[in-house]
Amino acid sequence: MNVVIVAGTPGAGKTAVLLHTLRHLLEQQKLISIAKVDCLYTDDHIRFQKIGIPTLLGLSKDMCPDHFTIFNLSEMVEFAQKNNSDMLIVETAGLCHRCAPYTTNSLGVCVIDATSGPNTPLKVGPFLSTANVVAITKGDIISQAEREIFRERILEMNPGCRIIEANGLTGKGAAELANYFSESSGFDCETEELRHNAPFSICTLCVGETRILKNYHRGVLRHMDGIHEYTGE
Amino acid sequence: MVQSISILAGQNKDGNPEHFKRIDILRGEIVGVVGPTGSGKSALVEDIEQLAQSDTPTHRKILINNMIPEQDMRFNPKKKLVAQLSQNMNFIADMSVEEFLLLHSRCRNKNPNLIEKVIQHANMLTGEPIKKEMNLTVLSGGQSRSLMVADVAFISDSPVVLIDEIENAGIKKHEALQLLSGYGKIVLVVTHDPLLALLTRRRIIMENGGIKKIFDTTGEERLLCDMLYRIDKELFKVREMVRQGEEVSACFKWDGSYSNHVDFVVQN
Numbered sequence: 001m002n003v004v005i006v007a008g009t010p011g012a013g014k015t016a017v018l019l020h021t022l023r024h025l026l027e028q029q030k031l032i033s034i035a036k037v038d039c040l041y042t043d044d045h046i047r048f049q050k051i052g053i054p055t056l057l058g059l060s061k062d063m064c065p066d067h068f069t070i071f072n073l074s075e076m077v078e079f080a081q082k083n084n085s086d087m088l089i090v091e092t093a094g095l096c097h098r099c100a101p102y103t104t105n106s107l108g109v110c111v112i113d114a115t116s117g118p119n120t121p122l123k124v125g126p127f128l129s130t131a132n133v134v135a136i137t138k139g140d141i142i143s144q145a146e147r148e149i150f151r152e153r154i155l156e157m158n159p160g161c162r163i164i165e166a167n168g169l170t171g172k173g174a175a176e177l178a179n180y181f182s183e184s185s186g187f188d189c190e191t192e193e194l195r196h197n198a199p200f201s202i203c204t205l206c207v208g209e210t211r212i213l214k215n216y217h218r219g220v221l222r223h224m225d226g227i228h229e230y231t232g233e
Numbered sequence: 234m235v236q237s238i239s240i241l242a243g244q245n246k247d248g249n250p251e252h253f254k255r256i257d258i259l260r261g262e263i264v265g266v267v268g269p270t271g272s273g274k275s276a277l278v279e280d281i282e283q284l285a286q287s288d289t290p291t292h293r294k295i296l297i298n299n300m301i302p303e304q305d306m307r308f309n310p311k312k313k314l315v316a317q318l319s320q321n322m323n324f325i326a327d328m329s330v331e332e333f334l335l336l337h338s339r340c341r342n343k344n345p346n347l348i349e350k351v352i353q354h355a356n357m358l359t360g361e362p363i364k365k366e367m368n369l370t371v372l373s374g375g376q377s378r379s380l381m382v383a384d385v386a387f388i389s390d391s392p393v394v395l396i397d398e399i400e401n402a403g404i405k406k407h408e409a410l411q412l413l414s415g416y417g418k419i420v421l422v423v424t425h426d427p428l429l430a431l432l433t434r435r436r437i438i439m440e441n442g443g444i445k446k447i448f449d450t451t452g453e454e455r456l457l458c459d460m461l462y463r464i465d466k467e468l469f470k471v472r473e474m475v476r477q478g479e480e481v482s483a484c485f486k487w488d489g490s491y492s493n494h495v496d497f498v499v500q501n
């Protein structure tokens with residue numbers, strides 16, 4: 001089974017681009033399952049179910065949504081297997097800039113909004129730099145020059161990626177993206193590993209501390225001046 | 234160097250073959266693409282952008298200089314063939330015109346001296362002068378579009394320019410097309426604007442996802458286009474006078490026939 005992990009910041013156009021891509025995949029008689037993760041609320045699963053695709057929804061609530069996705073990936077795979085799907089597509093929650101949920105043998109697709117400014121590719125970190133395919137959305141409302149600058153910045157961060165100038169409104173780029181989705185990925189839950197480790201700062205805030213004063217905090221902590229320390233037992 | 238692009242026939246939405254063998258478009262040519270919404274205009278342009286090889290829903294093939302393009306040309310994002318312009322596009326970068334053009338020319342490995350030329354040509358397309366110290370985000374619609382056209386002509390490398398509905402862009406459309414094609418670009422104009430459509434040497438007519446026919450602009454259409462162009466030029470002047478807060482004085486004389494002349498002259 002192919003596993004495609006689609007990641008991007010909130011509102012980047014993940015669902016919009018996926019809905020167009022799914023149309024092409026359905027025309028090719030592909031059997032697809034989708035898993036959507038969000039933090040508190042989403043109606044994306046309804047949008048996918050409307051076009052007849054079995055969709056599993058997970059809300060991460062108190063857990064970091066990126067950790068939640070990784071932790072539950074094998075459950076999503078089981079869901080797709082039960083549906084006899086050839087392909088599982090995971091749409092992540094809007095990610096923070098520190099995580100990347102791609103595993104070694106999944107197809108990692110980063111959806112990035114071209115209107116977020118020319119410096120965005122430099123800021124977003126591993127979910128861009130470790131992706132196989134980068135889909136740039138919303139190019140329809142900025143100038144050609146800005147699209148070219150944006151594209152160049154993406155290549156600086158991820159020189160080997162394949163770039164698609166996609167459009168969530170018109171479906172531009174969706175046929176090309178569908179072709180990439182169909183390339184076999186050799187995913188195997190048993191041996192699969194993350195391409196990039198999740199952040200390892202474990203601190204008292206992670207377990208519910210609400211006071212802000214520094215001396216209430218323990219764990220792996222980092223100061224404004226960049227000094228990293230471990231405080232505690 | 235791209236000398237020509239050829240479109241080899243594929244199929245329409247019903248899977249029926251298109252009724253032509255191939256269309257060759259040469260460097261410097263302006264071609265119109267017309268047809269109702271959903272007829273496949275964008276899909277055609279996408280085929281060219283992706284250098285389709287029977288692997289898109291239309292099953293068309295695209296040749297460059299009479300040959301199947303190399304893999305690198307298809308998948309290297311730096312070698313993108315199509316640059317796009319439309320009236321929905323705006324500048325969002327918060328910097329001066331000069332800083333921005335320098336950034337773009339650096340990104341494309343172009344000589345930074347080009348930026349003077351870009352601004353100079355942009356100013357020939359708009360009534361309101363653009364200065365290099367202006368901030369991009371304060372430019373008017375007309376100024377922005379003019380700058381985009383000149384930037385695509387001189388700084389973007391893409392040999393094909395797609396113009397998608399610039400009818401309300403507030404720029405001298407005729408001159409904009411001439412500028413782009415004059416620098417050897419192949420220009421595809423998706424439009425319902427009669428002036429733009431008739432300006433092209435031929436137009437591709439889309440229907441139900443397929444190319445229905447290719448229509449050479451007739452002599453009569455070209456005459457009509459000349460007249461529309463003159464009216465458009467006068468309209469442009471009126472627009473500028475209104476913008477400047479001037480009183481507009483003009484007379485409009487027309488003898489009722491298309492083949493003779495229209496007299497519509499704005500006096501300043």
Ligand SMILES: Nc1nc2c(ncn2[C@@H]2O[C@H](COP(=O)(O)OP(=O)(O)OP(=O)(O)O)[C@@H](O)[C@H]2O)c(=O)[nH]1
Nearest residue numbers: 009010011012013014015016094137138167168169
């Ligand atoms: N102009 C333009 N708008 C787009 C494009 N792609 C998506 N949008 C719009 O952007 C908004 C957000 O799109 P979604 O697909 O819901 O974004 P998402 O990444 O799935 O968002 P979350 O799942 O909430 O993180 C919608 O209003 C889309 O219509 C595009 O290419 N151009």
Ligand SMILES: Nc1ncnc2c1ncn2[C@@H]1O[C@H](COP(=O)(O)OP(=O)(O)O)[C@@H](O)[C@H]1O
Nearest residue numbers: 244245246270271272273274275276290291442
């Ligand atoms: N030859 C074709 N075969 C199958 N689908 C097609 C074909 N041409 C266009 N389509 C599909 O039809 C829809 C409308 O086409 P589009 O190019 O967006 O039309 P337009 O730009 O003229 O409004 C798109 O989803 C496109 O993928």
Ligand SMILES: [Mg+2]
Nearest residue numbers: 014015044091
């Ligand atoms: Mg979504």
Ligand SMILES: [Mg+2]
Nearest residue numbers: 170274275276
């Ligand atoms: Mg269209």
